[in-house]
Amino acid sequence: MIRVLGLVKRHPGAETPVLKGIDLSLDSGTLAAVLGSSGAGKTTLLRCLVGLETFDAGEIEIDGVTVRGGESENAREKLRSRVGLVFQSFELFPHLRVLDNLTLAPVRVRGMNRKDAEAKGIELLRKVGLAEKARAFPDHLSGGQKQRVAIARALAMEPKVLLYDEPTSALDPSLKLEVAETLRSLCSTGITQIVVTHDVPIARAACEKVFVIDAGKIVEEGPPKSVLDDPKCEATRRLLGIQMKT
Amino acid sequence: MDGDSTPSRGSGRHFLLALALLLIASSVAHAQEDALERVKKKGELRWTADTSGGAPYVFEDPRRSGRFIGFEADLADAIAEKLGAKAVLDSCEYEQIFNKLNRGDVELGINGIELTGEKKKVAELSRPYYVAAMRLAIRTDQKPVTFLEEMKGKSIGVVPTTLAEKLVAEAGAVPRPYGQGFENVYRQLAQGLTDGVLTDDPTTLYYATFEPGVRVLDKSFGELRYVVACARGQTRLCDAVDGALDELRKERKLRAIYEKWGLWNADTANLLDDSEVRPAPRPGFDYWVSAVKPRPFLERVKDYPEHLPSLAVGALKTLLISLASFAGAMCLGVLLAISRRYGPLPLRWFAVVYIEVFRGTPLLVQLFFIYFGLPDFGIAVNPYVAGILGLALNYAAAEAENYRAGLESVPSGQLEAAWALGLSTWQAVRYVVIPQAVRIAIPPATNDFIALLKDSSLVSAITATELLRATQNAVTATRDSRGFYALCALIYLLLGLPFSRLARWAEQRMSAYLRRAEQ
Numbered sequence: 001m002i003r004v005l006g007l008v009k010r011h012p013g014a015e016t017p018v019l020k021g022i023d024l025s026l027d028s029g030t031l032a033a034v035l036g037s038s039g040a041g042k043t044t045l046l047r048c049l050v051g052l053e054t055f056d057a058g059e060i061e062i063d064g065v066t067v068r069g070g071e072s073e074n075a076r077e078k079l080r081s082r083v084g085l086v087f088q089s090f091e092l093f094p095h096l097r098v099l100d101n102l103t104l105a106p107v108r109v110r111g112m113n114r115k116d117a118e119a120k121g122i123e124l125l126r127k128v129g130l131a132e133k134a135r136a137f138p139d140h141l142s143g144g145q146k147q148r149v150a151i152a153r154a155l156a157m158e159p160k161v162l163l164y165d166e167p168t169s170a171l172d173p174s175l176k177l178e179v180a181e182t183l184r185s186l187c188s189t190g191i192t193q194i195v196v197t198h199d200v201p202i203a204r205a206a207c208e209k210v211f212v213i214d215a216g217k218i219v220e221e222g223p224p225k226s227v228l229d230d231p232k233c234e235a236t237r238r239l240l241g242i243q244m245k246t
Numbered sequence: 247m248d249g250d251s252t253p254s255r256g257s258g259r260h261f262l263l264a265l266a267l268l269l270i271a272s273s274v275a276h277a278q279e280d281a282l283e284r285v286k287k288k289g290e291l292r293w294t295a296d297t298s299g300g301a302p303y304v305f306e307d308p309r310r311s312g313r314f315i316g317f318e319a320d321l322a323d324a325i326a327e328k329l330g331a332k333a334v335l336d337s338c339e340y341e342q343i344f345n346k347l348n349r350g351d352v353e354l355g356i357n358g359i360e361l362t363g364e365k366k367k368v369a370e371l372s373r374p375y376y377v378a379a380m381r382l383a384i385r386t387d388q389k390p391v392t393f394l395e396e397m398k399g400k401s402i403g404v405v406p407t408t409l410a411e412k413l414v415a416e417a418g419a420v421p422r423p424y425g426q427g428f429e430n431v432y433r434q435l436a437q438g439l440t441d442g443v444l445t446d447d448p449t450t451l452y453y454a455t456f457e458p459g460v461r462v463l464d465k466s467f468g469e470l471r472y473v474v475a476c477a478r479g480q481t482r483l484c485d486a487v488d489g490a491l492d493e494l495r496k497e498r499k500l501r502a503i504y505e506k507w508g509l510w511n512a513d514t515a516n517l518l519d520d521s522e523v524r525p526a527p528r529p530g531f532d533y534w535v536s537a538v539k540p541r542p543f544l545e546r547v548k549d550y551p552e553h554l555p556s557l558a559v560g561a562l563k564t565l566l567i568s569l570a571s572f573a574g575a576m577c578l579g580v581l582l583a584i585s586r587r588y589g590p591l592p593l594r595w596f597a598v599v600y601i602e603v604f605r606g607t608p609l610l611v612q613l614f615f616i617y618f619g620l621p622d623f624g625i626a627v628n629p630y631v632a633g634i635l636g637l638a639l640n641y642a643a644a645e646a647e648n649y650r651a652g653l654e655s656v657p658s659g660q661l662e663a664a665w666a667l668g669l670s671t672w673q674a675v676r677y678v679v680i681p682q683a684v685r686i687a688i689p690p691a692t693n694d695f696i697a698l699l700k701d702s703s704l705v706s707a708i709t710a711t712e713l714l715r716a717t718q719n720a721v722t723a724t725r726d727s728r729g730f731y732a733l734c735a736l737i738y739l740l741l742g743l744p745f746s747r748l749a750r751w752a753e754q755r756m757s758a759y760l761r762r763a764e765q
Binding site: 153 | 657659660662663664665666667668669670673677678681682685
């Protein structure tokens with residue numbers, strides 16, 4: 001379960017807040033998309049959810065843990081252990097082999113025994129179809145492979161929620177379907193996934209629920225069919241490239 | 247995981263060792279302990295002199311490297327025997343003798359120290375043991391002078407901080423403090439670089455008489471009484487030295503020493519209530535003459551192997567000093583760089599101030615401060631520890647800047663990715679940022695090490711007998727500046743060569759890594 005209530009975030013020195021009271025709630029195991037054009041606040045929302053960013057008011061509740069606006073670093077660290085993030089640029093650790101990328105956090109944070117961590121890492125790599133790359137360095141992987149390693153790395157910490165920042169932007173258009181398949185295949189594990197993107201086709205192809213964010217507010221939400229095929233508000237139409245009738 | 251180690255992990259132990267040594271050394275140094283008690287208890291009398299000051303005072307045996315001889319070495323042995331101890335020489339530069347005494351490194355300074363009112367203020371001085379005359383050496387083509395004032399405006403070589411320096415200045419001439427070894431001072435005179443040299447007659451006898459084109463004027467320009475110096479406040483030891491000198495006088499042992507070295511003169515005879523000058527065999531002087539008489543280059547080269555062992559020991563010490571101090575510099579540099587980039591505000595400020603101070607002041611000044619200044623705060627360490635500490639503290643600042651550049655080269659997304667995985671900031675820096683930063687920082691660090699290796703020669707100035715000082719001793723012993731300084735330079739080059747190869751290899755690996763990362 002993930003619930004966001006009245007989330008307000010103002011960057012230091014900025015006139016208007018980036019997030020002006022976000023409300024959002026999702027059941028466990030849902031695959032959802034947060035759609036928005038650039039500057040709408042979607043990346044900031046995602047960074048707040050994963051605990052990389054402070055926020056001024058409101059609260060975030062994930063898996064029974066609640067963090068309120070203005071709370072310290074320590075409080076946000078509780079989010080980090082429950083939320084995984086797949087970065088837009090993947091941010092694999094280039095000095096570590098693929099398998100070591102996966103075992104670093106379980107060994108150092110969870111205190112897991114290295115053997116178990118490696119067995120689990122191999123298992124995860126098999127799941128994303130990259131078991132044979134365990135000993136490779138990230139620089140030797142293609143973009144799509146890097147992304148799947150990044151997903152496996154996040155899963156190694158067994159997060160309740162997994163966030164994706166623009167998962168399709170760094171990839172070949174031909175790989176988009178592959179990404180959608182990967183995301184859908186994870187639904188069966190019961191993990192909640194949120195894709196933050198401005199890429200409408202991926203949301204349509206993969207997600208069960210869509211939120212449209214504009215100027216720091218959720219303006220529309222619902223199943224992709226209803227939101228994307230029958231947009232109610234202007235921001236959604238703009239996103240879909242539909243000209244407003246005057 | 248193969249990338250999760252920093253290169254400084256192993257070397258950190260050496261730094262801790264140096265630190266431990268420092269603490270031990272500082273805890274055993276008691277500046278105010280009674281020196282005479284210590285001599286009796288330990289059975290050793292530690293004394294100091296400038297071995298590069300040359301013959302006939304204390305100098306390296308021209309034929310036996312590593313052994314120090316001279317009339318003051320004989321005198322030290324004789325005094326030590328009277329005190330029931332064994333004399334142990336710990337050499338330093340002439341100007342540093344009083345510092346060395348007062349910081350408690352040694353009990354006695356015996357090095358042609360003149361009895362003057364100024365010196366009485368900084369140390370306890372014994373009764374005089376020798377009277378020397380000040381002699382002026384000039385070129386044979388110059389007109390002899392009777393008064394120093396006739397040398398007005400001319401430059402005259404002198405030993406710094408001696409009476410001669412003062413007299414020259416008072417006469418309106420320009421004192422030229424000598425650098426290394428007396429043979430150079432007279433050579434400079436012969437070459438016309440200076441117009442005279444004013445020193446004590448033991449020195450003129452052992453050096454000026456061998457320099458072609460130089461002659462020593464008969465006139466005495468002043469009388470000097472040599473005394474033994476003890477640290478300020480050590481009056482019991484000073485009285486004991488007086489007693490020993492008086493016994494040696496009565497037993498005519500002082501006279502025997504002076505005669506051996508050809509130094510017996512009327513004034514000293516007068517001082518010691520002894521008979522007039524008479525010709526006597528002078529085996530010490532003859533030994534010197536036979537060892538240093540001018541010989542063709544090829545023949546001198548034959549003596550080089552004799553000095554190689556002490557140069558090799560010096561080179562080894564230089565290498566160890568450099569490795570230990572660089573290990574320390576790396577550890578401290580990493581801490582400073584991390585403090586500056588990731589630390590809380592006070593720590594960040596500390597790092598900034600530290601780096602500015604240590605980069606903005608001369609290394610030599612830092613070394614002097616550590617070695618001669620810290621004893622005032624009760625921290626007295628031996629010259630090697632002081633040298634390692636000084637080099638480490640100084641180079642830590644340079645390394646910190648180097649590592650900071652490395653840390654800054656790692657994209658901030660890497661740190662965030664580590665945070666998002668649940669790693670603490672420290673873990674993220676330790677396992678993700680540092681291993682990547684190290685690859686950027688290693689090539690410049692290797693170059694820094696070579697710079698440190700060369701800068702370690704400055705440690706000779708705080709009396710550590712590393713490569714440069716070993717070379718200076720050999721030069722004094724053989725009067726061969728040209729050969730030994732060239733040899734010394736060659737040894738520094740050879741010591742640094744493996745590391746510059748390493749630096750080039752690391753740079754190539756690094757650029758290959760960067761190319762790979764760009765793809």
